[in-house]
Structure formats: C-alpha cells, structure tokens
Amino acid sequence: MGCVTPDADTIDHAAVVAWIRRFAAEIDEHRAELVRLDTAIGDGDHGTNMDRGMRKVVEKLDGAAGDDIGALLKAAGMALVSSVGGAAGPLYGTLFLQMGSATGGAATLDTAGLTQALEAGLRGVQARGKAEPGDKTMVDALVPAVEALHRAQSDGVAVGEAARLAAAAAEEGMKATIPMEARKGRASYLGPRSVGHQDPGATSSYLLLRSAAEAFANT
Numbered sequence: 001m002g003c004v005t006p007d008a009d010t011i012d013h014a015a016v017v018a019w020i021r022r023f024a025a026e027i028d029e030h031r032a033e034l035v036r037l038d039t040a041i042g043d044g045d046h047g048t049n050m051d052r053g054m055r056k057v058v059e060k061l062d063g064a065a066g067d068d069i070g071a072l073l074k075a076a077g078m079a080l081v082s083s084v085g086g087a088a089g090p091l092y093g094t095l096f097l098q099m100g101s102a103t104g105g106a107a108t109l110d111t112a113g114l115t116q117a118l119e120a121g122l123r124g125v126q127a128r129g130k131a132e133p134g135d136k137t138m139v140d141a142l143v144p145a146v147e148a149l150h151r152a153q154s155d156g157v158a159v160g161e162a163a164r165l166a167a168a169a170a171e172e173g174m175k176a177t178i179p180m181e182a183r184k185g186r187a188s189y190l191g192p193r194s195v196g197h198q199d200p201g202a203t204s205s206y207l208l209l210r211s212a213a214e215a216f217a218n219t
C-alpha cells in the first residue's frame with residue numbers, strides 16, 4: 001500500500017481489451033456450467049446467450065482502434081444489446097454501456113476510475129432490472145465487488161490488486177446466492193424451490209470480475 005502517485009498503477013486501453021477477451025474466454029469455458037445453473041432455476045439459455053454475445057463483442061474488438069476506454073466499453077455494450085436475447089443481453093449491455101459512459105475519453109484508469117466505472121455499471125443494471133441485494137441475481141455478485149473496490153480505493157490499493165479483491169468479493173457474493181430464494185426474473189416463479197441453486201447471473205458476473213483480476217494481474 002502506501003502512497004499512489006496519480007499516474008502510477010493504471011490500466012490502459014490494451015488492458016481493457018485483454019479484460020474483455022478474457023471474459024469471453026471464461027464464458028466459453030463455463031458455457032455448459034452456466035447452462036446447467038440456468039436450467040435448474042431458469043430457462044437454460046444463459047450460457048449460450050452470453051457466449052453468443054461475447055463472440056460478437058470479440059469480433060468488434062478485432063476492429064477496435066484508438067485509446068478511448070469509454071468508447072471500447074460502449075462498443076462492447078452495443079454488441080451485447082444487439083446480439084443477446086433473454087434478460088442477459090439488456091442487463092450486460094447496460095452494464096458495459098454505463099461503464100463506457102463513466103470512462104468516456106479516458107485513456108487510463110486507476111483504482112478510483114475502475115471503481116466509478118463498475119459502480120455506474122451496477123447502477124445501470126439495478127435501474128434496468130429493479131433488483132436489490134438478496135434477490136438472487138447478478139447484483140449479488142456486483143454489489144460486494146463495488147464495495148471491495150471502494151475499500152481498495154480508500155486504502156490506496158493499486159488497480160491490479162483492487163481487481164483481485166473485487167473478484168474475491170464477487171465470488172463470495174456468488175456463493176451467497178445458493179441459499180437465497182429468488183425474487184426477480186424467471187427463477188422467482190419457483191419460489192422456495194429456487195433455494196439451493198447458485199444464480200447463473202451472479203456466476204457470470206463473478207467471471208467478469210475474475211477476468212479483470214487476471215487481465216490486470218501484472219499492473
């Protein structure tokens with residue numbers, strides 16, 4: 001820890017490209033698991049939907065130029081909105097679009113910048129999905145991640161380590177969805193029968209944070 005000079009410990013456009021590519025790879029690797037989780041309490045399409053969407057995002061990345069992190073995240077959000085059906089497309093699309101709005105014109109992000117971005121994304125998801133913590137949704141992984149980033153920011157933690165702390169918090173949040181009864185989305189139709197299953201959206205959100213930790217590990 002200690003002092004962090006303003007221009008030290010930042011991630012750049014290339015690191016965010018690496019983050020998005022890593023997330024696409026994680027979704028591909030865990031597609032069957034996400035399908036299994038969504039089959040238990042939903043309609044079973046989360047793994048295939050997210051995989052299709054992230055493949056579209058990666059296609060866009062291949063033509064991404066410049067150093068504007070906000071433009072990059074917005075392009076990813078647009079690709080998700082236009083290619084992913086079900087609840088995941090609008091929610092993950094909104095997450096990326098709002099992260100892009102929060103980072104418009106930025107060529108680098110420090111811990112504060114990453115915190116603001118993910119918090120804006122979370123707010124967008126909550127505005128769109130109307131989910132609160134404890135509803136057994138992706139919000140249950142994202143809220144602890146944002147809280148961990150805020151703590152890292154006030155402790156002066158560099159962005160790579162901050163992402164690792166956020167991923168660890170998201171993992172705890174994901175696991176905490178297992179005993180919850182779903183109150184939002186298709187899973188809520190199951191009522192008490194949704195208890196005992198890990199939420200697929202919280203799982204993919206954990207993968208998003210784990211991908212950031214992996215992509216920013218050398219920062």
Ligand SMILES: [Mg+2]
Pocket residue numbers: 038042043044045046086087
């Ligand atoms: Mg589904």
